[in-house]
Amino acid sequence: MLDFFRNLDRRWIFLLMGLSVAVPILLQWQFPETPSALSQAVFDEVEALNEGDRVLFAFDFDPGSEGELGPMATSWVRHCCEKKLKMYFMSLWPVGQQMITDNIKRVIEADFPHLVYGEDYVNLGYKAGNEGVIKVIISDLRQLYTTDAEGTATDNIPMMEGIDSIKKMDLLVNISAGYPGTKEWVQFAVTRYPDDIRMVAGCTGVQAPLLYPYIPEQLPGLLAAIKGAAEYEKLVMDKYGGENPDAKYFEGKRRMGPQLVAHMLMILLIIVGNIIFFVDRKRGKRS
């Protein structure tokens, strides 16, 4: 038995991992979520805004991390739509502009068709330069954003009136998959202008532990990976979901099903691996 595990072909482990994710998806297992303090803090930051306040969304992610970050982006946009906030979308990632378009289609155009482009939301699109972009738009937005993503001059967009820099935003929401992302926004925007810029973020699991030192002084709220997304989703939908909420707003919760089973598998694999290790060590000592 032990020999079997000792010489186990890694493809069996791959198969187990595949099944641990596939089966809960096929059987659509879902589990209850209890929001953590950090997710609650993110929710409270958005809740504290008033109708017409400005929110800058920086969608710094791509399809490679959409599994983790897509659900929180959807919930965030929905939350801001419900709060009747003015939404400004931008991205530091080339593919981020597709993420913006997807979210505008999925949430705003589908469920809030009364919102007007240019008056209630605007897609400023992507600019190259990573943190260099933040450095410029923090003091002069129009140096780089002469037009929106559709090519309309920013001067001719009603909701851009009076916006000369992102310091005019009431809240900055960054959804980040790596570099450039939350770390750069904290470094170049929040730390530089702590009195003018307030930011909350959502990030991948890989980044989350690295961002904790910024909490809460430089980053009052953080949605960490898919778990954070599921928690925030619950908070938003509990308050704004209505009686028959659309299933697309429960993507995070849905994805926590395979997450639980796969986590258990990981724990099991580590335990089995260590049993083999200890048995071998004992045998080695005896011999």
Place this chain on the structure above:
Amino acid sequence: MKRNVPLMVAIIAGYVMILAYFSPYTEGWGEKVMVWFDILAAIAFVLGGGNLLKVHLKKVSDRQAGWAYSVITVVAFLVMLIVGLGKIGVHPHEKYAHMAWSGNFSAIGSPFWWLYEYTFKPLQATIFAMLAFYVASAAFRAFRAKNFEAILLLGTAFIILLGRTAAGPYITGWFPDWIEGLEADKLSTYIMEVFNTAGNRAIMIGIALGTASVSLKILLGVDRSYLGSGEE
């Protein structure tokens, strides 16, 4: 000319950025330099694409091993480039219907969008998803409680894996009040907020000092390795 001018360029650009940080009078200089930097970053994409083309065309012309895959890369590159730069299949902007080039290059339904949606997106997402399999294999083969340090690492990973799903509260939710702080979800939060924060804060401070010293070495002209050997 080949080494001194670039050295001066780097030093001047660096000091402009530093000055711009401290004085409102020089802030505008910093902005201008940053905009140029951002434009260069966009041009660097062209360099990346050109380099890719160069490497793979050479592989094809030399008939190196796997040259057929290079042909696929080159074809994929050129097709994507042509449909994207040429805005092929893109309708004009509604307000400027007489201008064929006025539409958005990635408009839904265009060939560029199709290639993104059905090729780029699944490929990139799946390549990242593959890591789930390898992390499982690595956990089985490499995670051994060999000593106290390894036990700490493993134990923390266990608590986080448990505490960040519904399994944590389910398995440890029965703990009596006086040790409720040890329930997996609460413990994982505590670990993240205290131990992880402390460890990462120290790493952050270390990296900050390292970055500052490397930057200083370059701006003071001590480190000139980026200028190359000087032969070419």
Place this chain on the structure above:
Amino acid sequence: MNRENLIWVVLFVIGGAILLGRAMLSEHGMGKAYVKAVEKDRVRTSEPAVYPNEDEQDITWISADEAREQGIDVEALGDDDHKQWTIYDPATLTAYQAEMAVDPNQTTYQFSLSRSVGIWFAAFMTLFVLTFLIKDNPFYKVAESIFIGISAAYWMVVGFWSTVTPNLIGKLSPDLVRGWAMPGLSRDEPVELMYLIPLGLGAMLLWRLSPKGGWIARWPMAFIIGVFCGLRLITFLHADFLTQIRNGIVPLWVTDTAGAFDFWESLRNVFLIVGVLSCLVYFFFSFEHKGIVGKTAKLGIWFMMITFGAAFGYTVMGRIALLAIRLEFLFDDWLWLIDPTNKRVEAVVSMLGLF
């Protein structure tokens, strides 16, 4: 053919047969995409009151309905003044079926061949990449080669249209950009010859592609490195050094709102400070790690191990979510085994019922 290859061939044949059967023989099929046709009917107008000397850029277009309201005889207009085209928004099978139930001849909601082919292509690309788990193989290499080519071109195209066009060409020659690709660009945009500098640096950067004169690219590279150093020197010291020290200054004796000693909060702060200091001692290699320094460094290692354990846990979490979305795509959009977002309520069968 050896035994292993035979097993794989048999598995592929069985899988292919099930797929074909499900796609062609079942009533509902699978992997089909639907779209909603949206007609665009635009009429050309000009605004002489605003711009007396009308040129191409002053022309704007309004919808045909608006034009009719303004009394314009839309049908009498020529091709230059009246343009029509159709765009196709993504739609669901549920919406398509609902429309067909009302009017079987409707054409607003349609089956989309190109996007259905896209779903199948994306599914096969996903599977091609996953085959690497078995072993390296030509399918994976094909997918990888396509990805490399597509992604490099994607970044180039995005960089060109989003930054180079408006922020470089648009600064040097706003009229050219306005008359070509961005008619919405402000008419007040001045010509800024300063942008010849990034243009020149950009051209020098591209010189790297040339077999000779590689040193020319050193100028822009030096510019990029210099800017980066200046930027990071200050920012890292500010955000990640000074501010972290400030964030780390917390009271070791914490009292609650009533003024009573809060043991747990105090302990938490003690851990935070001791953790940071001991880790920093571990990073400090100017002293030999012996005696009190060695013991403190050892404590630092323990903190680091906990930190790495947490990082591992979170990394696992992230990777699994990425796998989940790919499998969801295969089961939902392609195979139609599940329907979590109610895209095709009537078509989904039990997940065990393959036909």
